[in-house]
Amino acid sequence: MSVVEVKNLKKYFRVHKKEPGLIGSVKSLVSWRYEEVKAVDAISFNIEEGELVGFIGPNGAGKTTTLKCLSGLLYPTAGFISVLGFLPHQRKPEFLRQISLVMGQKNQLWWDLPPLETFQLNKEIYEIPEEKYKETLSELVALLEVGDILKVQVRKLSLGQRMKCELIAALLHSPKVLFLDEPTIGLDVVAQKKMRDFIKEYNRRYKATILLTSHYMGDVKELCRRVLIIDKGKLVFDGRLSEITQKYADHKLISVILAQEVEEKVIKNLGEIKEFSFPKLVYFVKREEVSKIAAKVLENLPVADLNIEEPPIEDIIRELFTGKNYA
Amino acid sequence: MLKYLTLAKITFEEYLVYRLNFVLWRFRSFVSFLTLFFFWLAIYGSRSEFLGYQKSQMLAYVMGIAMLRSIVLGSRSVDLGGQIRSGELTKIVLRPLGIFSFWFSRDLVDKLLNIFFTFLELAIVLAIFKFPFWFPTRLETYIIFAFMVILATFLYFFLSFVISVLAFWTEEIWATRWLFGVIFLEFFAGAFFPIDVLPSWLQKIIYLTPFPYLVFYPLKIWLEQISGAEAVKAILICFGWLLLFWWLAKNLWQRGVKNYGAYGG
Numbered sequence: 367m368s369v370v371e372v373k374n375l376k377k378y379f380r381v382h383k384k385e386p387g388l389i390g391s392v393k394s395l396v397s398w399r400y401e402e403v404k405a406v407d408a409i410s411f412n413i414e415e416g417e418l419v420g421f422i423g424p425n426g427a428g429k430t431t432t433l434k435c436l437s438g439l440l441y442p443t444a445g446f447i448s449v450l451g452f453l454p455h456q457r458k459p460e461f462l463r464q465i466s467l468v469m470g471q472k473n474q475l476w477w478d479l480p481p482l483e484t485f486q487l488n489k490e491i492y493e494i495p496e497e498k499y500k501e502t503l504s505e506l507v508a509l510l511e512v513g514d515i516l517k518v519q520v521r522k523l524s525l526g527q528r529m530k531c532e533l534i535a536a537l538l539h540s541p542k543v544l545f546l547d548e549p550t551i552g553l554d555v556v557a558q559k560k561m562r563d564f565i566k567e568y569n570r571r572y573k574a575t576i577l578l579t580s581h582y583m584g585d586v587k588e589l590c591r592r593v594l595i596i597d598k599g600k601l602v603f604d605g606r607l608s609e610i611t612q613k614y615a616d617h618k619l620i621s622v623i624l625a626q627e628v629e630e631k632v633i634k635n636l637g638e639i640k641e642f643s644f645p646k647l648v649y650f651v652k653r654e655e656v657s658k659i660a661a662k663v664l665e666n667l668p669v670a671d672l673n674i675e676e677p678p679i680e681d682i683i684r685e686l687f688t689g690k691n692y693a
Numbered sequence: 694m695l696k697y698l699t700l701a702k703i704t705f706e707e708y709l710v711y712r713l714n715f716v717l718w719r720f721r722s723f724v725s726f727l728t729l730f731f732f733w734l735a736i737y738g739s740r741s742e743f744l745g746y747q748k749s750q751m752l753a754y755v756m757g758i759a760m761l762r763s764i765v766l767g768s769r770s771v772d773l774g775g776q777i778r779s780g781e782l783t784k785i786v787l788r789p790l791g792i793f794s795f796w797f798s799r800d801l802v803d804k805l806l807n808i809f810f811t812f813l814e815l816a817i818v819l820a821i822f823k824f825p826f827w828f829p830t831r832l833e834t835y836i837i838f839a840f841m842v843i844l845a846t847f848l849y850f851f852l853s854f855v856i857s858v859l860a861f862w863t864e865e866i867w868a869t870r871w872l873f874g875v876i877f878l879e880f881f882a883g884a885f886f887p888i889d890v891l892p893s894w895l896q897k898i899i900y901l902t903p904f905p906y907l908v909f910y911p912l913k914i915w916l917e918q919i920s921g922a923e924a925v926k927a928i929l930i931c932f933g934w935l936l937l938f939w940w941l942a943k944n945l946w947q948r949g950v951k952n953y954g955a956y957g958g
Contacts, residue, residue: 439783441951455951459789467787474784476703478710487703490696491788519710 367451369543369575370413370436375445377406377431405431407599408445413577418569420590420607421579424687428599429579430469433545436577437467449543463492466541468532470548475520481531482516485538492539499538506534509564526557533561537568544568546578550585562588583680597687611676614686618656620649622663623671636662645670696790697798704769704802719810726759729885730818744890750916751887753827756815757912758884763807765845765907766878770796770853771870774860782953792946797850804846829917837924841911844931849907851938858942861949877902883909903938906931 381403384394406428413419421429434440435447438454438461447454452461468474475484489499507513510530515523523531529549536544549565550558566589569576580586586593587607595603595610603610620637624645633639633647637659640650647667651659656674663669708715733755737748746754773796776782785795819826829835856873863869879885881904888899888909899905910927913919919927 437787439787439953457786462787462789465787467783469783472780472783476707478707479703483703483706487696487699488788490699491790493696 368412369415369417369450370411370577371446371448372412372432372436373410373446374408375406375410375432375435375447376404376408376443377428377435377440378443379403379405404599406435409596409599409601410445411594411601411604413575415575416569416573417592418566418576418590419578420586420593421577421596422581422583422586422593422683423579423596425581427596429596430547432596433467433547433577433579437465437545438462439467463539464541465543465545466536466539467545468536468547468549470529470546470551473520473528473532475528475531475535477521478519480517480519481512481523481535484520484531484535485516488535488538494539502538502540503534506537509567510534510560526553526560529553529557529561530564533564540572540574542574544574544576546576548580549578550580550582558582558584565589583683587679595683595686602686607679610679610682615677615682616653617650617677618653619675619677620651620656620660620663621673621675622647622649622667622669625668625670628667632666636666697794700795700798701802704799705806708802708806715806719807719814722759722762722807722811723814726755726814727818729755729758744887746887746890747827749825749827750918752824753916754887754912756818756826757915758908759811759815760808761842761845761908761911762884763811764804764842765849765911766884767800767804767807768849768853769799769803770850770857773854773857774870777857777860777949777953786950786953793850793854793942796854800850827916829915831917833921834914834917837921837928838911838914841906841914841924841928841931844928844935845907845911848903848931848935848938851935851942852903854942855938855945858945858949861945861952877904878907881905882907883912887912903931903934906934 379402380400382394383399383401384390409428409432421432423429431440435442436449436454438449438457441455450461450464452458454461454465475481476487485503488494489496494502507516510533512527512530512534515527515531520528520531533549546565550561553561562585565576565578568574578585578589591606593603593605593607593610594601603613605613619640624647627644630642633642637649637651637655639647641648649659649663660672660674664672730752733751737743737751741748743751773782776785785792829838852873856869859869881888881899881902883905884907888896888905891899906927910919910924910931914924914927
């Protein structure tokens with residue numbers, strides 16, 4: 367049985383529309399206009415135990431809403447969700463004890479107290495035995511290298527330090543399923559890397575099932591073998607990251623290092639140029655024409671080096687989201 | 694159980710962080726008590742009885758108000774409304790915690806702290822003015838009073854909870870809070886003056902609401918101004934209100950949380 371099962375999940379919000387300005391405000395007192403927003407519109411997927419799945423999509427695509435439905439925070443409009451065999455929105459204590467939701471933009475620690483206080487409260491809330499608590503805590507603290515800040519007030523911590531503590535607070539009860547919403551948002555490159563390494567290690571060590579959303583392709587590329595791409599509430603891709611390239615990229619890149627300067631006219635004649643600054647030259651070519659153009663390039667230009675590459679995943683996904691068909 | 698104790702401990706630590714805030718709050722309460730106290734002192738002047746209250750009874754009533762404000766009306770669940778609006782509620786909803794127990798543990802800390810300081814303040818006032826404080830003559834009065842106060846405490850808890858939970862549906866909560874907190878509570882509950890000094894038509898209306906059971910009736914019991922039968926009646930009615938508001942709080946919470954947008958993020 368899958369750990370997470372989602373069938374035809376829909377979550378619609380009724381949003382109150384108000385025209386701007388004072389007149390609009392007065393009008394809205396009399397007539398309430400609602401608009402239905404389809405935040406999540408009939409998506410289905412399954413996640414197996416121990417999988418680390420990335421959830422990507424532009425702002426407002428419905429990633430967070432899906433995560434909130436899965437963790438039981440939101441009540442789905444329609445469809446079926448099962449997590450660990452529970453219906454999340456019932457929020458049974460046995461269910462809540464086995465999951466955790468971490469939101470990058472939300473603070474779950476007690477703001478005015480040191481993180482250690484939150485940890486101790488969570489220990490009691492989740493009824494973690496003393497031995498187990500000490501063991502898990504020291505392990506997590508060592509992994510995230512936060513030993514020196516546990517007694518500092520949360521509001522005095524930096525964002526990166528706080529996020530690490532958020533994670534510890536969320537992991538003390540060793541959840542079987544972990545939902546991470548933008549865990550690296552706002553972090554600098556070094557802290558992002560740390561966070562990624564930790565998530566990867568945590569998944570490996572504890573066989574925890576992790577579903578993570580992120581804007582940063584880096585997160586997903588490094589962490590997840592499988593990705594779900596969601597846009598405007600619809601699931602547009604579910605599979606391995608490497609398949610995206612094959613499925614959606616109808617172009618390849620031929621990048622050439624020139625041995626000596628060549629007249630630009632000659633270069634232009636060979637194909638569509640994506641980038642040119644001597645000695646580096648990149649052609650953007652249709653898949654089926656790759657070998658033909660590569661041969662021509664080799665023949666007509668003083669080539670020092672030549673590579674045929676897939677376009678970067680970021681580009682493909684950007685194209686995906688800017689109005690191309692997903693078919 | 695242990696989790697709620699730890700929660701209470703953390704709440705207490707929060708108060709220690711916001712020491713100044715708490716001191717100012719106590720100062721405000723103390724000043725409003727003194728105002729009321731001197732107001733009645735001036736009205737009585739050399740009279741020993743007025744509006745059916747002996748001077749010592751009225752002063753005991755005023756001190757009783759200060760005490761019951763701490764015991765019955767001391768509360769943290771006001772914050773719940775704000776948490777609903779800001780989405781901070783998430784951190785409670787996704788934990789294996791009972792929502793009533795969560796807020797009641799926090800309320801309890803608020804109450805205990807306030808009770809402690811109110812005791813000190815009242816002791817100081819009594820020591821300075823050296824007037825006779827009214828103590829009940831019968832032993833059973835203490836028991837009935839204690840019982841009534843416990844009921845009133847829970848009644849207020851659920852009442853306040855219901856108001857906070859309205860934040861699931863209303864755009865803002867301060868108007869309802871204000872109306873409820875100032876107009877009804879202070880006035881209808883008898884937290885300014887005893888209700889039976891008002892014109893009788895207004896009294897009749899007020900007795901139909903749950904508010905007099907919070908402050909007025911407990912103090913009437915303490916002053917032994919109502920008969921045993923009336924006290925029992927008051928307790929039963931208070932219990933009825935308690936059940937109603939408990940039911941309302943529970944149901945509104947369940948509906949509201951279904952409606953909850955978990956805003957932000």
